[in-house]
Amino acid sequence: MHLLLTLALLAAPVPTTTASYAVYDRITHTLTGRDVHKPIRSASLVKILIAIEQLESRGDDPRIEPMLRVSDDNAASELWVENGWDQLVVRTAERLKLKDTRPPEKRGMWGYTAVSAYDVVKIYRYLLEDAKPKVRRTIMGHLQRAEKCASDGFDQSFGLPSATWRPAFKQGWSGFGDPTKPCVDRPRPRIQWELDTKSPALHTSGTCLFSIVVVLTLHPEGTTYEKAAKRVTQLTEEVTKHRC
Structure with a gap:
């Protein structure tokens, strides 16, 4: 019976990370x-x-800085509501041809x-190639100054940094519960629905040298933030x- 159980365990599929990625070369346009x-x-x-x-x-807003630099959820939630909730996504997806x-x-x-991953590359291409200079400078400027520690206590230095x-x-990131070792003394509370996520998600995206890089991942339930990072x-x- 023990042998059968062992064989069954060996035959069972091992949960693995699901990953998609895209790298766009801004010189060769590939x-x-x-x-x-x-x-x-x-x-x-x-x-x-x-x-x-x-x-x-609507123009610049002081909440954009913490939303982008330290990934502040409260700022994002307020701007999400003020800009039309889900229709914000409908409008930007159409405008950016996502x-x-x-x-x-x-x-x-x-x-x-x-x-x-394809669409996130297109978002960065829009910022770098088509957006008005004020939009490009504001967003890319904040992303260039993104901090190591997020407002909810998670370490943002995985992936590209x-x-x-x-x-x-x-x-x-989503679905990891609360950070085991917060990198701030008093992390801001996160929105509650993130705690119900079954497959933890962890993504990195941005620009380095002449490339736009996007790595999107989903991890087996129970994966720690540190292991996923x-x-x-x-x-x-x-x-x-050999790119960045």
Whole structure:
């Protein structure tokens, strides 16, 4: 019986990380990657769309800085509501010609916006190539000054900040509960729905040298933030090798 149980355990599939990524070379104008159109929930990457919509429709706002630099959820939630909830995603996806981006089924859950690695690259290309200088300078300036510690206590230094030199970056995470070792004394509380996520998500995105890099990942339930962050950094090192 023990032998049968052992064989059954060995035969059972081992949960693995699901990853899609895209790297766009701004010199050769070529895109390489894997599963670039795979829809994955955005977590905090949607904050870039929130910033674009705010700047282009309503003007600059002091809440954009903490939303982008320390990934502040409260600032994002307020700007999300003020800019039309889920319709913000509909409008920006149409304006930026995003192929795979969809608003969340429940309009209050902005972190459940669907994105793909391809579309996140297009968002950065829009900022760098098509957006008005004021929009580009504001958003990319904040991403260039993104801090190591997020407002909710999570360490943002995985992925691009660890694998490349001086990137402008925006990270995303969801489903890890509360940080085991917060990097701030009093982390700001996170929105409650993130605690119900079954598959932890961890994303890194941004620019380094002449490349735009996006790595989106989903991890087996129960994966620690530290373990997921290590996986994302390793993958980022692989896809950015000889590029950044």
